[in-house]
Amino acid sequence: MTALLNVRNLGVVYPDGGRRLRALDGIELALEAGEALGIVGESGSGKSTLARAILKLIAPTTGAIEWLGRDIAAFTAADLTRLRRDLTVVFQDPVASLDPRLSVADSIAEPLIVHAPALTAPQRSRRIDAMLEQVGLGSGYGARYPHELSGGQCQRVAIARAMITGPKLVVCDEPFSALDVSVQAQIVNLFAELRRETGTALLVISHNLALVRHLCSRVMVLYLGRVMEIAPAEDAFGAPLHPYTRLLLDAVPRLGHPPLALEAGESASPFEPPSGCVFRTRCRHAIGRCAVERPPLAAAGSTRAVACLRAGEGVARAARAG
Amino acid sequence: MRRRWHWFERDLAARAGLVALASIALLALAGPLASPWRVDELDWARIGVAPGLEAAHWFGTDRLGRDLFVRTLAGVRVSLAIGLLATLVSLLIGVAWGAIAGYAGGRLEGAMMRVVDVFYSLPYVFFVILLTVTLGRSPATLFISIGAVGWLTMARVVCAQTESLRHKEFIEAAVAAGLPVRRILVRHVLPNLAGPVLVYATLTVPGVILIESFLSFLGLGVQEPAASLGNLMAQGTAEMESAPWMLLAPCAFLVAIVLALGFVGDGLRDHLDPRER
Amino acid sequence: MSAEAPLLAVLGVGVSFPGARPPVRALADVELRLLAGRSLGLVGESGAGKSQLALAIPGLSAPGAVVEGSIRFCGEELINASPARLRALRGRHIGFIAQDPQAALAPHLKVGTQLTETLRSHHALDARAARAAALQMLERVQVPAPAARLGQYPHELSGGLRQRVSIAIALIASPSLLIADEPTTALDVTVEAGIRALFLKLRQELKLALVLVSHDLAVVGGLCDEILVLYAGRVVESGPAAAVLKDPRHHYTAALAAASATLEAPLGLPLATIAGSQPAPGVELAGCAFAPRCPAAAARCHAERPPLASVAAGGARVACHFPRASA
Missing domain, CATH: 3.40.50.300 (P-loop containing nucleotide triphosphate hydrolases)
Structure with missing residues (x-):
């Protein structure tokens, strides 16, 4: 079909x-x-x-x-x-x-x-x-x-x-x-x-x-013109695989929680996107490879895909503590 | 529709302006019927008399003994007609030209607006003299030469307005709904241009009347024995010291018309410009 | 607590626009007290009057507005204070941050000029000292490369960054009260989170009293000690933010909290909504303004306007004939 x-x-x-x-x-x-x-x-x-x-x-x-x-x-x-x-x-x-x-x-x-x-x-x-x-x-x-x-x-x-x-x-x-x-x-x-x-x-x-x-039912996360993650909404927001999705989630104000001190700064300039992974300049988990290699949007299970070299390590899973 | 006119009852200046305009137009049309004199009729018995009730020369007579009441009102008729017609011409050409250029954008807009720039750069009086020489002196030539230049500013105003409208979401919504360009222009762009265009038009009329007066004053406009406010003032200026009424009557009417139109225009602008609520 | 003199005391304040068609009463009978160093969140939907209140306190109400009642800042009455006195207060003691940082900054002046302007006019500092103070303030609001920013x-x-700069401008004269009118509405969620964290840090560092206008209960919950919930120009509930948000007694506050979508709420169910809409501006109801939308409204609610009355020992007050039972 x-x-x-x-x-x-x-x-x-x-x-x-x-x-x-x-x-x-x-x-x-x-x-x-x-x-x-x-x-x-x-x-x-x-x-x-x-x-x-x-x-x-x-x-x-x-x-x-x-x-x-x-x-x-x-x-x-x-x-x-x-x-x-x-x-x-x-x-x-x-x-x-x-x-x-x-x-x-x-x-x-x-x-x-x-x-x-x-x-x-x-x-x-x-x-x-x-x-x-x-x-x-x-x-x-x-x-x-x-x-x-x-x-x-x-x-x-x-x-x-x-x-x-x-x-x-x-x-x-x-x-x-x-x-x-x-x-x-x-x-x-x-x-x-x-x-x-x-x-x-x-x-x-x-x-x-x-x-x-x-x-x-599904959600696609974009950053600087590229797909970071695409997944069923419940999974993407419940257990994100990309650190950028995690950052977006952490930024949402929640009742009963004091604001988090996010140090991830603002979006990089779309005129001069960073080499390799565009998100690496704001990513807490960036390593040397991220600056060289553009991460492909790779399947992660049957319903999701993510563009992160370290997605397999579960870097985005943990919510930031307040 | 009644809601649209509600503001008018509150805006005193605009209301006074409209009442004044209506009375002047009525006077210009009906006034001469009350007078026994015709526009080019000479009264040899009374040459250069001051205003008064004698022989129904209410505004006095000029150096040839022609009745100034009738001549001034004839001048008002000519001036109003030229003002309205030339504005209408500039409205038709300017709105069409500007709306098409502004909506098309890109190269077509560039080319169309360069044409406007070229017309702008022509020396105006020279242009009118050229037209008068080639087409001969007539009221028609006057309409053409004023209208031919009057649409330029209108085209620029409309072009800029259309360009900003083109990026409004409701226009994008119309494009996304698949409406044909002609329908978008006629149904969405033109009605939303009505505010600024109407305001600019009411401000154009006095401008055109002043240009006509100026051209007639130079001897390029309406010719003797026909009267216009411009050539009446030209004659009046020549006799200013001995017969000041010859200048005062046409001047007073010109000032009244221009002021009244200005008030109406301002009222419309105040009402229409900051988004009608 | 009541023994301490409040920094800001607002009593019976109303803001109306008698010249508007129809005449609009944007705010009525507002009462609030704010102690030095404490923070207060003004919450409500658009048209509730929260911005009108934020503007009325430093005397910034729009032309044509009639402000009545009493607004005392450090004991000084601000209503009917001279424009010159209000300007002096705004320059030195009350900082104001507008919703749109783009509109709040003069486009033709460098950041450095706008920062030092206040200092030089109100504190008579020389250029070098003013520049040093400006740099320090930009660092405090966590603007990267502050020295370079002064010339931009x-x-x-x-x-x-623009919003951080306008915060720096509001704070540069070390005011004791900062009023922020929806300071993060125009910003991205991530940037907004950064600004919220900055507010929290600034409050701790500068012992600043804060009046924060927001439509988001979670934002107010995270930043404010006290909360004031406005509906149709009147206070419907006020008290300690944590207590009010945890256990709202007014049906409107509860409905607003329920309607705010969260990342935790169960899926598959429709979101809770509040039926109907706020009364149009200029419409004055005899009873409680929320009664037409209230699930618990009785005949009395439509006939008689409920006064703001204490419901709990913690200072929580609610304007409702039939407040929700405490959980």
């Missing part, structure tokens, strides 16, 4: 003046239908670039992105229209992602007008009302405007717009970061429910590990 |  989405050796380089910023380097990823994959990492890790490449908003420099087994770079206009129906997006800032001059119903209608032009106006508005109910807003919200809604409500509208065409995959770029804690929980539950009801796959980019753990 | 502009620094 072909995967829904296959990312093969994907590289994206942004020219920036005289310098070249390698935003993504050798990304490999396969996503099955109905799966929920989380992508985590600090800013500069390339997670948003990956989302934009998958959405074909930017072109890859090397490698390929395959949708149902076919390279999207070779898509015809008709293929692309179908792709836009099957692969939709929810952005970070719910208010900015809605046109301030369109009513809620008009915003949700936009994709339908392109992808289901045969629908009559009453059929369309019935589908919009049903969608509004499904995202927990109620059809009464159709006539409202984005500025009359709260951030959480705007995010529900954006989700309704992404789901109205019955997509196979929804890419969510930091869908929680602009929301309040209690609203984040509501939106996580909504995504989980929609996924259960419709079988839509999710690709969730977020820096909030706890929310990713709740929503996603 | 803010845009040449990373987000985390």
Whole structure:
């Protein structure tokens, strides 16, 4: 069976003046239908670039992105229209992602007008009302405007717009970061429910590990444009194999624990990534070999893969004491 | 829609400006009907008389005995018409040019904006003289020559606005939803340009009126015996010492129009610029 | 404890915006006491008024805001104090750290200039002494290569370094109170963890009193002795942070804690949420503002606003007619 989405050796380089910023380097990823994959990492890790490449908003420099087994770079206009129906997006800032001059119903209608032009106006508005109910807003919200809604409500509208065409995959770029804690929980539950009801796959980019753990079955950890670790969410966060995953976990504030004194500093510059393993400059376990050899993304058991020369030694397992 | 106009009831200056503009336009259209005189009619009996009620020369007469009330209002009509039409021309060309350049980005934007730069660098008065000589003096030439230059700034404003809109998430969402470019431009870009464009247009009208006055003052614009605020002021300046009313009447109208438009423009900007709530 | 004079005493403070449409009461009847060297966390969701309170204390409320009540700092009344006096206090005794370090630093001035500016105007130090003090402060906030940083502009620094620099600026005049308004929201989790550890170290080293605004209960739990939970502009619960977070008595505090996803919670269940949303700004309810969303609300909750009352010996207070039973 072909995967829904296959990312093969994907590289994206942004020219920036005289310098070249390698935003993504050798990304490999396969996503099955109905799966929920989380992508985590600090800013500069390339997670948003990956989302934009998958959405074909930017072109890859090397490698390929395959949708149902076919390279999207070779898509015809008709293929692309179908792709836009099957692969939709929810952005970070719910208010900015809605046109301030369109009513809620008009915003949700936009994709339908392109992808289901045969629908009559009453059929369309019935589908919009049903969608509004499904995202927990109620059809009464159709006539409202984005500025009359709260951030959480705007995010529900954006989700309704992404789901109205019955997509196979929804890419969510930091869908929680602009929301309040209690609203984040509501939106996580909504995504989980929609996924259960419709079988839509999710690709969730977020820096909030706890929310990713709740929503996603698998997680991919990125650092400076490379995959550090990919594993079922429960394993990655319960028993990480890569020291970078461990660092991210240790950074999460926990009730009843004083903050840890993390000495791992900030992300290295993506303009001059370190030789060998890009994480070695911040890694407590780095040895001489790490500066020379680029660790391959190697299978660790049947469900996980990790790019660390010392993963076998279990260096990332122990949580840091407070 | 009613909500959109709510601010207007609060903004006193803008409201006063709009009322003033409406009254001036009404006066310019209906006023001459109340007067027994025509624009080019000479009253040999009363040459260069001061304003008064005598023979219905309410604003007095000029050196040829023509009624200044009627001539000033005719000038207001010409100025307003030129202001509105030339602004409309610059609006159409400027918005289309700027929106396409700004949305396309890259090389096309570079090329289109270089064209604007080239037009900018032409000496304006020289350009108008050239047009007048080749096309002959007529109000049409005046519209063309003002409109041909007026769209440049509009194109720049729109181009910059469109470029910043292009990176907004809701535009990206529209692209990701697979909407055709034309639909994105018409449905998402243009409506969101409306604020700044409308504001800039209200500020363009007085600018255009001033240019018209300036060109007519130089003798390049509206020609005798037709009247415009510009050529009335030119004649008025010549007679400033002996017949100051010849200068004062057109000046007062020009100042009133420019101020009123300025107030309306400011009001619109205050309302539209910091994101309508 | 009550015998000691507090460093900061806030009584009956309200902040309102009568000019807004509709008029908004952002904060009402806030009461708090902070002893020297202690730390207080202000917690709540957006719109709860936590930032309004943080801004009102040093007199930084937005134009158009009407601040009432009493704010005493070292016994001195700050409400209606002259702008010059407030400026002097802010320069020397009260440090303030804004949410966005990018916006808080002047982009056209070198880091060194911004650091020494305060010292030179408020302490009349000469250039050499001010530079030495600036260097020492950058070292204290753990900025690597401090000497080189003095000659750099803010845009040449990373987000985390910028926030460290703005902390250094806030601390350079050795204030006795530091107010930090969501100081880590704009930062990466790893950088945020570093800044939190720095706050802990600075508090121990400098005997600094801290008012920390945060939407994250775990952050406040890790850094603060006391906690003040705000909802819709009013204090719903206050007391020792550890006790309140371990055993919240107000239903809102408990619901907020339950809704915060953790790395330990069991999977497979929906996350706990709080139904509905906070009353819109400008809407004033007769009873408890949380009643429409509260699982334990009774008729009395909708009719009568509960006062903030003591519930435990440790100083915990809660504004609820039917507080949760102590665990």
